[in-house]
Amino acid sequence: xxxxxxxxxxxxxxxxxxxxxxxxxxxxxxxxxxxxxxxxxxxxxxxxxxxxxxxxxxxxxxxxxxxxxxxxxxxxxxxxxxxxxxxxxxxxxxxxxxxxxxxxxxxxxxxxxxxxxxxxxxxxxxxxxxxxxxxxx
Numbered sequence: 001x002x003x004x005x006x007x008x009x010x011x012x013x014x015x016x017x018x019x020x021x022x023x024x025x026x027x028x029x030x031x032x033x034x035x036x037x038x039x040x041x042x043x044x045x046x047x048x049x050x051x052x053x054x055x056x057x058x059x060x061x062x063x064x065x066x067x068x069x070x071x072x073x074x075x076x077x078x079x080x081x082x083x084x085x086x087x088x089x090x091x092x093x094x095x096x097x098x099x100x101x102x103x104x105x106x107x108x109x110x111x112x113x114x115x116x117x118x119x120x121x122x123x124x125x126x127x128x129x130x131x132x133x134x135x136x137x
Contacts, residue, residue: 009035 004017016036018026026033032042047055095105102114104122111117 009037009039010041011035011039012037 003020005020005023006015006017007023008015012035014035014037018033022033025031027043028045030042030045032040034040099105099114101110102112103110104114104117106122
């Protein structure tokens with residue numbers, strides 16, 4: 001028993017049938033065929049539906065992989081920034097404590113009257129204003 005595949009003309013929309021064998025050959029080879037009204041047509045070779053879906057799946061996998069890599073990079077960068085901020089805060093605290101103890105931040109000598117020393121020996125020294133402490137979560 002011959003099986004038919006029902007298709008429709010792309011131009012006149014006339015439905016007609018091709019045998020299963022003829023349909024398979026036409027799909028694989030770009031061989032032309034005609035509708036009952038004489039319009040020539042063919043199935044262009046290109047990716048099959050399965051190949052299209054596989055390609056789409058591969059693209060989604062690559063996009064997910066890029067997103068995961070970006071998230072890991074940003075987490076690493078944030079962690080590094082937190083460590084840097086903690087280190088700067090520690091350095092500022094260390095210098096502040098040394099100044100409280102009378103140690104000059106420029107020449108590391110200890111003085112009883114640090115303010116007088118700074119005004120006379122280092123008149124151009126301008127300590128940076130401390131920034132408000134950011135929360136380090």
